[in-house]
Amino acid sequence: MKIMRKMFLVALVLLVALQMGFANGSSEAKAETLTIWSGYPEMEKFYKQAAERFKETHPNVTVEIVSHPLREFEQKLSATIPSNTVADIIEVSTYANQKFIDAGLMPALSDEVLKFAKADGRYSSFALNNNTTNGVIYGLPLFQGRTALFYNTDMFAEAGLTRAPQTFDEMYQYAKVLAKYDEKGNLTRSGHSLRLSGQGSGVAEKFWFTLYPMGATIIEEGKTPGTYHAAYNNDAGRKALQYYIDAVYKDHWDDQLIKHDTEAFELGQTAMFFRESWVIGDIAAKAPGLNYETAPVPKDARWGRITNVENLYVTKASKNPELAWEFVLSLVDEDNQRWMFENVGWLPCRNDINIADIIERHPQFAAFVYTDPEYEEYGYIPIAAFDEVTTKLAERLVTAFLDSSLNGNSAGIAKTVSDAAAETNEILKRYKLFGE
């Protein structure tokens, strides 16, 4: 018993010592420490190298970088922004930050940064508008998450396909040809990996990729500016759901059992899928032998790709906002923006930076910077309710995709769509944002 007690005491002392060791390691040079939070783990290496460069001119500044999985990150912001325990700098999309902007918890850009942001030809009006609330700009755009179609060129060649699909109908036919089955009829390779399950708003966002070209969107502004209503309870909305149901049940070129998304593409279990440019870096790391190309999103009634702008904000919790803004400005300088594009794969927001040589080296990036007057950009609506709208729509979609009775059942599809739209409007009403 005595020995046990002694051992316990020794262990306790050791534990305290170890903890203190860790604490010391992380809190030295406290005087000039900037913390930055990101929702993208792959961005850590970018901030690390940017911090090292910043140290060359600011030797006494240490930058601490923390990244969270995106979903938890958004929750963390809810927890820490109101209590002023958030980092000095946060990297977040406008829509996730909007509720804090609305609540007056986010400072606007400093004058110097505002001048920088508004310089001619620096940022697209899409990126700036996305950051504007009541005429005030709150965040500085860092990168944009644009979507393109990834396709496996070996599988295309094997099926005798020589170019990327141009329209959704064509893509559907391609997917039918590209899907593979085992002798029992189980799908072993999906033609196009749709997002059919999983939690959170992702399912609705991916559904949007189909919904928008078909002519609908998730919510649109009502007659009164600043009010919104569901915009998919229409022919285009029904057609988009039909597209998914047909894919799973009628022609079975995708289903819930097979692996999905980046994972499936890297494993050679799907021929095509939509995703942002960071996948290029991921493939280079995890499946370097994969032969693939990218292409713009196909057309339907219209043509468009989603663009999510990720911004940098300096928070009210920052003890040295001037220094924080200075670091933010350094993050969007030419060298850093180019480094981020080439090494992480996220597309810079600045338009006045030459990235042609990088695209030449990595031709897969081309589809992401492809422009055409007809090729529209759409993105998350910067209102606080949007997250709940998409999350709840996603949950309904997941249920619908599992419902084989919707196969060839246009009444059922219409009901699913209209029920979901009713819920969307309910949510908007609760946030007092609804308008016909």
Next chain:
Amino acid sequence: MNRNNANAITLRRRMNETERKKRIFVYCSILPVIAIFAFVRIIPIFKNFVYSLFESTVVNPMQEFVGLKNFVDLFRDPLFLLSLRNTSIFALFVTVFSVVLAVLLAALLVNQSKLSPLYETLYFLPVITPMVPVAVVWKWIYDPTYGLLNYILSWFGIQPIGWLVYPNTAMVAIIIMSVWKIVGYNMIIFLVGMRDIPETYIEAARIDGASTNQVFWKVIIPLLKPILLFVFVISTINSFNVFTQVFVMTSGAQGAPGNAVRTIVFDIYENGFRYFRTGYAAAEAVVLFAIILLLTFIQFGISGGSGDKKIKIGKGGAN
């Protein structure tokens, strides 16, 4: 006379002194405990009721008093009703299966044999293991294409099942995993209870000509009734709080569909800490509280109030 009096006075004085010391000790020792207790239990529990009557914003949990509106909304909210239903189904099946299996295992294990320590160790293994790693590995076992479970089932000619894909199978999957996790706990409790049953009862029944089966059903089970009830209620209450395994198994693109296994605590978490509808989430917590209260009353009602009896059984096993 005088001396006696003086003695009595000294005695009284000394007693008063002791009483005073006692009182000082009582207050000095109990006050810090009560303070912590109030801070982390009593006040939050009380405040939860208050919050549930308010409409909230991101910055202010008590923006506007709305009376019972949150509760009215709650019982019209399909997601909440779904989570209530899911949680009830989960609690029912996990409790029934884990109790029945645990009784059977305990009956098989009640006779000590050389292998008993091995059995008790292995069956208890999942109980002490934290939930997250366990949920992570079960998620992998349930994988539709490469999972171990589908592989074992394929020996019997069963086609691969997308365990976490479909609402019904996702629920079954999480129930199986949860039963696996707690069955050892229930088993040990029953084992302690069964080993406490005096040999003479069973001998007497046997002399009366009862078969093993009859002894089990007519003698052992009735004697175990208080413990059975206790385990039943505890398992149900714990099952109503289910969160961690749902959180892990629904996360990621290959996770279970959120709504299929949405539970009350999950809904509270999402409303409270994702949409920041504090008041609404607090109202949900009040409903959860009411359910647990009801279950506790049921136990107290049937077992006749005092819990001391069961503690004694427990201690009997520990000695």
Next chain:
Amino acid sequence: MKEYSPIWLRILKHGLLLLGCVIMVLPFIWMLSTSLKIPSEVLSWPPQLIPKTFTMQNYVEVFETAPFLKFFLNSLTMSVISTICILLTSTIAGYVFGKFNFPGKNFLFVLTLATSMVPLEVYMIPLYMQMVKLSWVNTFMGLVAPYLIMSYGIFFMRQNIMASIPDDLLDAARIDGAGEARIFFTVVAPMLSGPSGALAIFAFQQTWAAFIWPLIVTSTRDLWTMELGLGMFQYRFTVDLGPINAGSMLSVLPVLIVFLFLRKKIVRGITLTGMKS
């Protein structure tokens, strides 16, 4: 009960029990096996229980990606502090409730007993708000605060104190002139080593397994516990089951080792203390 059953019945019985054991242990073996496989073998059909090529790469990757040692230390610190505090508060309050009379005693005791059934999930929102007000969000204090006290522990210690410590003993000590605090530490506490051990194990296990509270109250990795770290970590890898299982293994292993050494004490501690009433 004596064994009267014929041999075939005994074989059947042990067969069933061993099958059960396999089911209980298989997930752990599967975890271990996956954590030692190279990526191409992880996703192979039919699944192999024993890897063809053993690799430690997954473990290396785990340590490169996430500070698992820090997570482990956080869990350990949190659990140790919580256990010590619960032991202290439970014993003191149990002793006072069991052996003293003072105004409001019954009320306070009933309050303690009544809240022992209320799980954290019910009151986590207001508790969190309190942490926000105190700026304890994302601090170690905030993390450990709800685990400093256990209603049931107070009740459990009171029962044990009432049953095992006679009043005469305390009075005798008082007559010898011992102060109340001294009586508590030198007479009462040493007599409670049995129940204290059981309660300590129960408390430790409960805090170690905490998930939803650390999830809510911490926001930076330097405060994450083992459970939370692993829960968050699984997002990191979409393809890589090897590292996920290696992380799981690291989180299970310390618990298993301690369990195998202190098996009897732990089983008693958790089941018997857990028998809440």
